[in-house]
Structures are given as C-alpha cells and as structure tokens.
Amino acid sequence: MILISAAIFLGYKYSQFQYLVTTPLNSQSIEEQIFTVKKGDSVKVIAENLVKQQLLLDAESFNLYARLNNLDKQIKTGRFPLSPNLNTPQILAVLSSNQVRQAIVTIPEGSTIPEIDQILSNLNLITSGEFIKTTKDFANYAKYPFLNASKQKALPHPLEGYLFPDTYYVSALEFSTENFLSVLLNTFSKKALPITEKSSRPIEELINIAAMIEKEANRDQDRPIIAGIIWKRLDEKWALGIDATLLYLKNDRTIDSQDLQEKSAYNTRINAGLPPGPIANPGLASIKAAAEPKDSKYYFYLTSRDGEMIYATTNEEHNQNKAKYL
Secondary structure, X not given: OHHHHHHHHHHHHHHHHHHHHHOOOOOOOOOOEEEEEOOOOXXXXXXHHHHHXXXXXXXXXXXXXXXXXXXXXXXXXXXXXXXXXXXXXXXXXXXXXXXXXXXEEEOOOOEOHHHHHHXXXXXXXXXXXXXXXXXXXXXXXXXXXXXOXXXXXXXXXXXXXXXXXXEEEEXXXXXXXXXXXXXXXXXXXXXXXXXXXXXXXXXXXXXXXXXXXHHHOOOHHHHHHHHHHHHHHHHOOXXXXXXXXXXXXXXXXXXXXXXXXXXXXXXXXXXXXXXXXXXXXXXXXXHXXXXXXXXOOOOXXXXXXXXXXXXXXXXXXXXXXXXXXX
8 A cells, every 4th residue: 555655656746747847837938038057057056047037837847857867967158048938858958059059258357368268268169279370360450440460460469458358148159269359359449449549648558558557456446546657657768667568478477586587578677668569458447547547656566465556656665665565
C-alpha cells in the first residue's frame, strides 16, 4: 500500500513537473521583451528573473529541468528577445544560442586597445589579437576628420584614445571587428566631439592629456586640477613626469629605476612635451577635464596609499609629500 501511494505521489509530481515545463506563461501573447543574463548569474537567479519579468510560469521547474538536462552550463550571457508564449525548453534554447543573442560589451574608461581586444576575446566574440589587427588595418580615416591618418598610423596602436568607452550591445552571431570599430569611433564623434570643440586646444592634445588624466585620477573632483597642472607644465616647457605614459607599452604594471631612464618616446620623465599619442581611451569626465582645466597654484601631485590626491607647489614640498604619504 505504501509503495502504491508513493508511486501515485511520484506520478503526480512528475505530471506536475511536465506541465510546468511544457506550458508557457501565456500562449496567446506575441509581445517580446528583452531579457538580460549577466555574467555570474546562476540558473536559479535566471529562473527567478524570468518569473519577475513575467516570461516564465515556474522558476523551480525551470531550474530543475535545466540541471537535469545539463543545459544550465549552456546558457550564455547577453540580451535575448523572449515572449511569454515560450515554455521552459524553448526559453533555454534561446538562452543557449547565438542566433538572437546580443552580447553585452562593457569597455571601462581608460581601457587600451589590447585590453579591448581581451574583453572581446573573453566574450568569445573574436580570437585573441583580431581587434588589434583591425585597428592597425583601419583605412577609413577620411570619414573621421578628427583623426590624423599619418600620425595615427605611426603609433604602436592606431586609433588609441578615440575608441569611446561605454556599454555596447552587439549581435553575437553577426559580430565583426570592423563594424564594432566604427561603432566606437561614431560614439566618440557623438559624445566627445561636442566637448572638445568648445576648447581652443587641438583635439590631438586634448585626447592625449585626457588619457593621462584617466590613468592618473581616481576621483572626478581631481581631474580638472590634474588637467590644469599638466597643461601648465606643458605650456611652461616642463617635463610632464607622468609614469603612466611609461607604463603604456609595458607588460607589467611596475616601474624600476632602469625603466625611468628608458629612451622611450613615452618616457615623459626624460622627454619634454606630450607622448606620441594617447595612452588609453578616456571617458567623458577626463575629456571634459582636459577641455576645461582648473587653474591652481600647484605643479605637482601624487596619489597617497589610501587613494587621496596630494598636491604641491614646489618640488621640495612634493618630496616632503612623497616621504609622508608614500
């Protein structure tokens, strides 16, 4: 009797599971929504989010079905068009496919071209080095008057500085580095040019300095002050003395005494003036700071161990700050 009851109960639970798995939330609906799977989302979180977004009938059955069929490991990150008329297997088929997936590409402020290449590679959108090659092969300079073709081609990484950092949604199935490069340049043109055009300084200098600000400043409030110091040192023919420029072409993030004497065009400790080109792709805050610097009495700055920016007027004061804060 107990065995019969258990069998009936298990049969009921299986039938219920089958119903929840195969039945869409609303079979009559044709309205699509964009559903986002973020990096690190578990299948449980995904199921709960589907229910919250009114795209799924039952979270527990979705979770169990995905795990039983080893589909939880097939789900991709990105944005997907989904409708309430899809059942669990159909939703999982969409979430596991590149057919309609929009990959989420986030490029942080201050990223370099090799770092963008790594981001795209990590998302399985390209093979490593493919984006770097596309920037080197770029030929459509005429479309972007703010680019100096001859100077760009002479740089270690052409187009560095003009690839606007932002979050982009791209087709995973039809992704191409050429199209993505155009999107980055077009976004720069749309968002950055209105700021740079208000300045009397050449855009090449603005973006070069904005990239240094991006690497030097941790807080937005410091960016205009640092911009003012850099412009002042540049105008008064001082060496900029910015270690971030020397780090640009290094594989590690450390500098020793030998590095400081390196005869590199990016060594702003021994070379006056700007480095040959930007050392990163700056965000709007740094571009705005370069275009609208804040005048001050300072000529020196450093970042303390706790991230605070410490300023000085004289080299003697700067040395005292280094002894105190570093």
